[in-house]
Amino acid sequence: SDVTLTGDVTDEADNCTLDLEATYTDATADGDCPNASIITRTWTLTDECGNSTTLDQTINVVDSTPPTFTAPDDITIECDQDASDVTLTGDVTDEADNCTLDLEATYTDATTDGDCPNTYTITRTWTLMDECGNTTSLDQTINVVDTTVPTIVGEFQEVININCDNIPEVPELVFEDMCSTDITVIGPIETVNVIDEDNYQIIWTWTVNDECGNGETYTQTINVSIVDTITAVDSGLCVLDLSIDLFSLLSGDVDQNGTWSVSSGDATLNGSFFDPSQFLDINQGFDPAVLGDYIFTYTLTDSACPSETQVTIALHDLCVVLPCGEEDVIISKAVTPNGDNNNEFFTITGVETCGFTVELQIFNRWGAEIYKNFDYENDWNGTAHSSSVGSHDKVPTGTYYYILNLKNSGLKPFAGPIYVGTK
Known part of the structure; x- marks a missing residue:
């Protein structure tokens, strides 16, 4: 018009x-x-x-003018996002035409594979056509990438504070990835750091990678406080008792992979066994000096709860039953070696079956030793050292004094007078 x-x-x-x-x-x-x-x-x-x-x-x-619009901006999204969601990737909102109203742009996608699985590039061609077939096309590039690291399925506690007797097992972690099904896991790798004598750390490390090389390291730190889990009980042991396993003196959570050592006392151990028979001679005798306290130390180093624990064994002789007592010993009062078969020799009787060794010393009244025998066999009849009696082989008649020790008897030495009549 x-x-x-x-x-x-x-x-x-x-x-x-x-x-x-x-x-x-x-x-x-x-x-x-x-x-x-x-x-x-x-x-x-x-x-x-x-x-x-x-x-x-x-x-x-006529209508020969194509419609107009603006294509959405190029965009990069993660592989777990929906590329068909135009609220995410962008939509055409400014469609216009000189003749046709209410036009709506549409698109088609062409996909090119990316550098790793589940990544690709979409060339999205937007097209707007009016009622007379006039068409305008514009391209949008959508890069679908995988930059997200694998994650742990479920809860994961990064730091745990615990006592050494309650250390948890290494967790069996499960990892997931939004795009990759082939996840590489290295670990767990364990590292132990000593903080001080009462504390240490256990660190477990997992390194995970997906198919696109996205990696992450997950670490769990166990802060461990060392507590004494072993209780020791001191004991007494007789020198004639059987060997004792020192572990029997420990209670609690006892890890038996440690070592025993002697901390006090001259003794030897066979592993964890202490055998008092090491102090006995072939006659089951012993030196009283071996009696007393022996201290043994149990040391644990390669353990969740490293420790040193001491036990004391008091070695005594209360179980020793003397085969013969003092009241069994009969000592001669006189020696008269005159051939009448009475009191011919100085004798110690009553203990013949006791297994004692008789140690005998005889002195004159001035204290001079006139006879000594440390394996006496009831065979002294008044003989003496030549230096003590001149040219005679018999001691003069008189009173003499003896000291008698019954070796291995546990009895105190005996001492007393004896009359010797050699005339």
């Missing part, structure tokens, strides 16, 4: 009438598509006497 665009009649003329103005009427026929049409415009010019001239103008109304 804009004749400045479609054309106007500008040369009206008549032989009689001036200032004539041509007018028109339109007849419209549909075109090949919506918004396209053919207008037959009939122009008419009539003078004042009714003389008319009519001419036709054809106006072809």
Whole structure:
């Protein structure tokens, strides 16, 4: 209807009438598509006497202008995100056309594989077409990547504070990845750090990688406080008792992979066994000096609860039953070696079956030793050292004194006078 665009009649003329103005009427026929049409415009010019001239103008109304829009910006998303979600990747919101209203852009995707599994590049071609087939296409690039590390399934406690007797087992971790099914796990690798004499750390480390090389290191730190889990009980042991396993003197959570040592006392151990028989001679005798306290130390180093524990064994002789007592010993009062078979020898009797060794010393009244035998067999009949009696082999008649020790008897030495009659 804009004749400045479609054309106007500008040369009206008549032989009689001036200032004539041509007018028109339109007849419209549909075109090949919506918004396209053919207008037959009939122009008419009539003078004042009714003389008319009519001419036709054809106006072809066409749609040859493509629609316009702006493609969404190129974007990079993670492989676990939905590339078809245009609220994430971007949508066309400014569709426009000179003739058609309410146009909606559509898209098609072409995919190219990426550098590792589950990554790819999408070339998204957006297309907008009006009702007459005029089309505009623009491309958007969507990069689908995997930059997310594998994660632990379930709860994971990074730091645990615990006593050494309650250290947990190494957790069996399960890892997952949003895109990869092939996850590489190295570990757990254990590291132990000593903090001080009462504390140490156990560190377990796992290193995981997915198929795209995304890796993470997960660490669990166990802060361990050392507590004494072993209780020792001191004991007494007789020198004639059987060997004792020192572990029997310990109670609690006892790890038997440690070592025993002698901390006090001259003794030897056979592993964890202490055998008092090591102090006995072939006659089951012993030196009283071996009696007393023996201290043994149990040391644990390669253990969750390293420790040193001492036990004391008091070695005594309370179990020793003397085969013969003091009251069993009969000592001669006199020696008269005159051939009448009475009191011919100085004798110690009553203990013949006791297994004692008799140690005998005899002195004169001035304290001079006239006889000594440390394995006496009841065979002294008044003989003496030549230096103590001159040229005689018998001691003079008189009173003499003896000291008698019954070796291995546990009895105190005996001492007393003896009359010797050699005339």
